[in-house]
Amino acid sequence: PTPADDSARLAAGPQSRENHLLVQGVVKSFGTVPVLRGVSLAVGKGTTTAIVGPSGSGKTTLLRVIAGFEVPDAGSVLLNGQMVAGAAFVPAHRRNIGYVPQDGALFPHLSVAGNIAFGLSRKALKAGGLSLADRLLELFELVSLEPELAARRPDELSGGQQQRVALARALAREPDLLLLDEPFSALDAGLRTATRKAVAKTLARAGVTTVLVTHDQSEALSFADQVGVIRDGVVAQLGSPFVVYSRPVDLQTAEFLGDAV
Ligand code: ADP
Numbered sequence: 001p002t003p004a005d006d007s008a009r010l011a012a013g014p015q016s017r018e019n020h021l022l023v024q025g026v027v028k029s030f031g032t033v034p035v036l037r038g039v040s041l042a043v044g045k046g047t048t049t050a051i052v053g054p055s056g057s058g059k060t061t062l063l064r065v066i067a068g069f070e071v072p073d074a075g076s077v078l079l080n081g082q083m084v085a086g087a088a089f090v091p092a093h094r095r096n097i098g099y100v101p102q103d104g105a106l107f108p109h110l111s112v113a114g115n116i117a118f119g120l121s122r123k124a125l126k127a128g129g130l131s132l133a134d135r136l137l138e139l140f141e142l143v144s145l146e147p148e149l150a151a152r153r154p155d156e157l158s159g160g161q162q163q164r165v166a167l168a169r170a171l172a173r174e175p176d177l178l179l180l181d182e183p184f185s186a187l188d189a190g191l192r193t194a195t196r197k198a199v200a201k202t203l204a205r206a207g208v209t210t211v212l213v214t215h216d217q218s219e220a221l222s223f224a225d226q227v228g229v230i231r232d233g234v235v236a237q238l239g240s241p242f243v244v245y246s247r248p249v250d251l252q253t254a255e256f257l258g259d260a261v
Contacts, residue, residue, distance in 0.1 A: 037233030
């Protein structure tokens with residue numbers, strides 16, 4: 001194994017389940033500005049990891065590298081042992097990754113049902129023995145969305161409903177990995193707690209490996225199996241919410257997490 005393998009394994013800790021996602025020494029600069037300086041991360045199958053860090057610390061950039069929207073300058077990303085991102089171009093069919101950007105990016109001209117159905121292939125429906133209508137109902141139920149909303153357009157929905165539609169659309173293609181960028185940022189405090197609970201339940205039921213990015217420390221600490229703290233372009237700490245909160249790796253991390261309470 002390379003040193004990057006070792007650091008990712010060490011970072012994962014002894015209790016981690018099978019590592020489903022392995023980010024190894026990812027470096028990314030924009031022009032002369034380094035953003036990621038060697039990010040390593042290991043994520044167990046079916047678990048949720050929250051990446052926290054101050055605004056501008058490179059959280060979105062990391063998600064975009066994992067999703068394949070940005071090519072890293074160095075390092076690699078392995079999913080199920082297969083390289084999905086690296087210095088060499090990896091074609092889209094080599095990865096089945098659901099990415100939900102901060103604003104959800106719903107298609108404004110399509111109905112709710114049209115948006116969610118966008119990710120469904122005829123082949124997958126046939127293999128699952130389900131009609132389109134049945135699969136849509138399943139997905140509505142999975143994200144706790146009322147089926148009555150099917151014909152509405154995104155601008156006729158609340159922020160929370162829009163985020164659930166975006167999640168259903170990403171889940172429709174049964175991704176190997178789900179990436180969520182600030183999934184609850186558009187919501188007011190009351191709705192955020194309710195939506196957070198619904199999404200946590202959904203992810204647990206779907207059993208999908210998830211990496212989410214948030215600047216909300218309390219969200220990370222309450223929501224995730226594992227928390228990664230990004231600072232100065234590296235993962236300064238990776239561990240269970242309890243360990244990261246109770247034994248922060250350094251003063252800066254302690255101060256950052258201290259904002260949560
Ligand atoms: P975060 O999600 O933690 O707020 P980002 O990953 O969005 O951080 O951004 C990290 C840094 O990289 C910021 O300084 C941002 O301005 C810069 N950056 C992000 N994307 C680009 C880009 N496409 N071109 C140039 N700079 C970028």
